[in-house]
């Protein structure tokens with residue numbers, strides 16, 4: 001018996017999706033791929049540590065990273081399934097934008113849409129932080145040692 005799914009069967013007759021929907025889908029796809037990369041990194045660490053499961057994953061996410069934390073958490077809820085982080089919680093720690101001023105050399109905190117030196121008002125600045133997206137820490141559970149079953153082991157030799 002063949003199963004037909006409307007979405008694929010009718011794809012060529014559907015109206016083109018609106019720009020806003022397409023934009024949202026692209027963002028979501030971006031978060032899915034970011035999440036996949038994160039989970040690969042997490043699985044590698046967990047494997048090296050001999051962990052049985054990952055309990056919590058903490059990442060740092062800057063305002064200029066291009067990642068929307070809410071969408072990332074949604075993506076994580078899907079992508080974690082079936083892996084070592086299947087029951088893990090994702091904690092997103094937001095970071096701030098920091099710039100360095102080419103005029104006065106000052107390093108100040110600012111908003112993503114206002115890259116102006118807070119010390120002298122200079123416009124010639126460069127971003128030194130705020131674009132990061134990195135794994136900060138992860139909490140893992142290791143295999144519990146087997147409970148003592150009361151039997152003693154015979155050692156000969």
Ligand SMILES: [Zn+2]
Nearest residue numbers: 101104117120
């Ligand atoms: Zn300055």
